Amino acid sequence: MDGAVGFVEEPHVLAVDDNLIDRILVEKLLKNSSCKVTTAENGQRALEYLGLVENNQTSSNDNASKVNMIITDYCMPGMTGYELLKKIKESSVMKDVPVVIMSSENVPTRINNCLEEGAEMFMLKPLKFSDVKKLRCQFLCSSTVRAS
Numbered sequence: 001m002d003g004a005v006g007f008v009e010e011p012h013v014l015a016v017d018d019n020l021i022d023r024i025l026v027e028k029l030l031k032n033s034s035c036k037v038t039t040a041e042n043g044q045r046a047l048e049y050l051g052l053v054e055n056n057q058t059s060s061n062d063n064a065s066k067v068n069m070i071i072t073d074y075c076m077p078g079m080t081g082y083e084l085l086k087k088i089k090e091s092s093v094m095k096d097v098p099v100v101i102m103s104s105e106n107v108p109t110r111i112n113n114c115l116e117e118g119a120e121m122f123m124l125k126p127l128k129f130s131d132v133k134k135l136r137c138q139f140l141c142s143s144t145v146r147a148s
Contacts, residue, residue: 010034010035010036011036011068011069012036012038012066012068012069013030013035013036013037013038013067013068013070013071014037014038014049014067014069014070014071015027015037015038015039015040015070015071015072016040016041016042016043016046016070016071016076016081017039017041017072017073017076017102018041018042018073018076020041022073022125023039025126025127026039026102026127027039029127029128029132030071030132032129032132033133033135033136034136042076042077042079043072043076043078043079043080043081043084044078044079046070047087049063050063050088051063051064051093052087052091052093052094064091064093065093067097068097068098069097069098069099069100069135069138070084070088070097070099070100071099071100071101071102071135072099072100072101072102073101073102073125074101074103074105074110075103075104075105081102081103081114082101082110082113082114082117085101085114085117085118085119086117089117089118095118098120098121098138099118099119099120100119100120100121100122100123100135101119101121101122101123102123102124102125102127103122103123103124103125104124104125104126106124121135121138
């Protein structure tokens, strides 16, 4: 690799899940796959980190520009992963960042709604290392497409 696309080496993933055990599992799997990981316990915290909250005008766009992918749980209190996805896709800064939704429930209408709203992928929990390897490939494939 010639380093033309910097994040291929260590993509930065924002992992959002209200369940601590699931969050730790996703973080560990991503780190074992050579990703930099930032975690958030809910959709609101994720939006704050990304600078997509109206009353949060700090240097948040720095964080947004460093995130290469967002992986979020679907079922969370306060704001579902679907609602988080919609807010991210409405943002001019974040709309091109791939969002992956994960859920322990295999509900076809839920999956279709997320994919129609712009989710890159819908994965069933618990995630396995093979799932994360597939995501890693998505980084390499999409970064190659973007670079050409």
